[in-house]
Amino acid sequence: xxxxxxxxxxxxxxxxxxxxxxxxxxxxxxxxxxxxxxxxxxxxxxxxxxxxxxxxxxxxxxxxxxxxxxxxxxxxxxxxxxxxxxxxxxxxxxxxxxxxxxxxxxxxxxxxxxxxxxxxxxxxxxxxxxxxxxxxxxxxxxxxxxxxxxxxxxxxxxxxxxxxxxxxxxxxxxxxxxxxxxxxxxxxxxxxxxxxxxxxxxxxxxxxxxxxxxxxxxxxxxxxxxxxxxxxxxxxxxxxxxxxxxxxxxxxxxxxxxxxxxxxxxxxxxxxxxxxxxxxxxxxxxxxxxxxxxxxxxxxxxxxxxxxxxxxxxxxxxxxxxxxxxxxxxxxxxxxxxxxxxxxxxxxxxxxxxxxxxxxxxxxx
Numbered sequence: 001x002x003x004x005x006x007x008x009x010x011x012x013x014x015x016x017x018x019x020x021x022x023x024x025x026x027x028x029x030x031x032x033x034x035x036x037x038x039x040x041x042x043x044x045x046x047x048x049x050x051x052x053x054x055x056x057x058x059x060x061x062x063x064x065x066x067x068x069x070x071x072x073x074x075x076x077x078x079x080x081x082x083x084x085x086x087x088x089x090x091x092x093x094x095x096x097x098x099x100x101x102x103x104x105x106x107x108x109x110x111x112x113x114x115x116x117x118x119x120x121x122x123x124x125x126x127x128x129x130x131x132x133x134x135x136x137x138x139x140x141x142x143x144x145x146x147x148x149x150x151x152x153x154x155x156x157x158x159x160x161x162x163x164x165x166x167x168x169x170x171x172x173x174x175x176x177x178x179x180x181x182x183x184x185x186x187x188x189x190x191x192x193x194x195x196x197x198x199x200x201x202x203x204x205x206x207x208x209x210x211x212x213x214x215x216x217x218x219x220x221x222x223x224x225x226x227x228x229x230x231x232x233x234x235x236x237x238x239x240x241x242x243x244x245x246x247x248x249x250x251x252x253x254x255x256x257x258x259x260x261x262x263x264x265x266x267x268x269x270x271x272x273x274x275x276x277x278x279x280x281x282x283x284x285x286x287x288x289x290x291x292x293x294x295x296x297x298x299x300x301x302x303x304x305x306x307x308x309x310x311x312x313x314x315x316x317x318x319x320x321x322x323x324x325x326x327x328x329x330x331x332x333x334x335x336x337x338x339x340x341x342x343x344x345x346x347x348x349x350x351x352x353x354x355x356x357x358x359x360x361x362x363x364x365x
Contacts, residue, residue, distance in 0.1 A: 011259060012201050013061060016249030018262030020058040023050055025272050025304035028130065032276050033303065035107045036284035038296040049219040052237040055133075057245035059183045060197060062137060063190020069141060070148045070191075075336040077145065085138040087329040089131055092270045093120060095326075096129040099274040102281045130273045132176035139180060140187045152192045159185040164235040169228065186242065200246040208247035215244035261308065267315035267327050272307040275314075279303060 027050070030043035069077050097120050119128060127135035147155060166181035190197060200208075218237050221227065228234045252258055261268065280303070283292045292299060318324050329335075 010198070010201065011253040012246065012249040013064065014259040014262035015253045015255065016057060016061050016245055016262065017265050018258040018260075019245065019249055019252065020054060020061065021261060021265045021268050022258075022304065022308065023054040024058070024130070024269070025276070025308050026050070026301060027054065028273050028276050029280075029303040029307065030300040032103065032106075032273075032280040033283070033296070033300055035103070036280045037289070038283075038293060038299065040296050040300065042297075043300050045223050049216075049223040052219050052222070052234065052241035053215070053245045053248075054241075055179070055183055056186045056238040056242050057249075058133070059137075059140075059186040060190040060242050060245075062140075063187040063192075064194050064197065066141065066144060066187070066191045067194070070145050074145075077141065078336050082138055082141060083329055083334050085134050087334065088266070088270055088327060089127070089134045089138070090124075091326055092131055092134075093123045093128065095274060096131060099277050100129065103277045106277075106281045106284050126174045127176035130269065132174075132179050133269065135176045136180045136183065137187075140184055143184070144188065144191060156185065156188055156192065159188050160235075163238075164232055167228070167234045167238060168231045186238070189242070197242070197246065200243055201250050203247075208250060211240070212244045212247045215240045261312075264312060264315070268308055268311045270327065271311035271314055272304075275307040275310050276303060279306065 027047045030040065030047055034040060034044065069081065097116055101116075119126075123131075124135075162181050163183065163185035166178060170181070172178045172181065215237075218240055222234060222237050282288060283299075315327060318326060
């Protein structure tokens with residue numbers, strides 16, 4: 001690979017990110033509808049089965065674009081990536097705290113302004129809501145850069161053991177801490193095992209289909225027989241889930257709208273849960289609840305789709321207004337050094353583009 005080799009767009013990567021964010025939206029839709037009192041317990045089992053693909057695939061694909069960020073100066077990493085994550089995390093923690101009041105009321109829980117404010121103040125070290133993903137991704141980039149001189153095998157081994165334990169029932173006191181323990185290995189896998197993951201996108205179709213079927217059977221078995229607590233079983237399930245996710249992404253790579261969603265995951269991730277909470281609150285009101293309850297089984301995917309579309313519409317509407325700073329930092333704020341450091345952003349970090357992927361060109365778009 002030469003330093004001048006052009007990055008190649010690999011279509012299934014964008015599609016894979018789209019699949020992952022849709023699975024996340026489906027999970028949050030079902031969870032909040034359950035919290036609103038709708039009788040759809042089977043959606044809990046469905047989402048539990050899908051969980052072995054959802055976040056492992058998301059973090060593995062994020063890791064695919066991390067290698068160049070390990071070599072750029074810290075100022076470039078901060079200005080081009082970490083600053084964005086920190087900015088949107090703080091902004092949307094505040095938004096989430098306000099909307100969460102509706103959620104707690106819908107679930108019949110009490111609300112304490114003092115506790116809510118305290119939780120908001122400590123959120124930079126104890127993240128809440130779905131924003132733990134942004135928090136964890138920031139931490140992953142920093143930690144991967146700090147440890148880049150440690151042998152790769154040692155990094156993967158340690159992260160793998162931690163992930164195995166965390167995915168076998170070990171919980172911490174915070175969703176972000178637990179999520180980081182579970183999924184850092186998958187980020188490192190995307191970072192250091194990138195050729196292996198890219199090669200998964202080129203395997204013969206029958207083998208890819210067989211992997212998906214095998215993952216589905218394994219995931220259903222883990223969910224039905226409650227095998228997560230068996231050490232290592234769910235970890236293996238998640239490994240197979242990444243391979244199956246690549247297979248599904250490759251099969252769906254011809255859907256341009258799904259690829260577009262995959263290139264626009266951040267605004268969807270930020271806004272979809274507040275939207276889901278507000279719609280769930282409306283659906284749980286005495287006027288609407290009886291009618292919605294009769295068709296509750298089909299509501300989670302419909303609500304997830306509506307939330308994604310509204311999140312995209314909100315982002316589009318905000319773009320030409322000052323509300324765009326809900327999604328990006330004010331240019332003059334939190335920047336280190338001169339604005340020219342932004343040019344250090346590597347082209348391989350752009351969605352769907354991987355440098356040195358020429359040998360996988362038959363799956364490129």
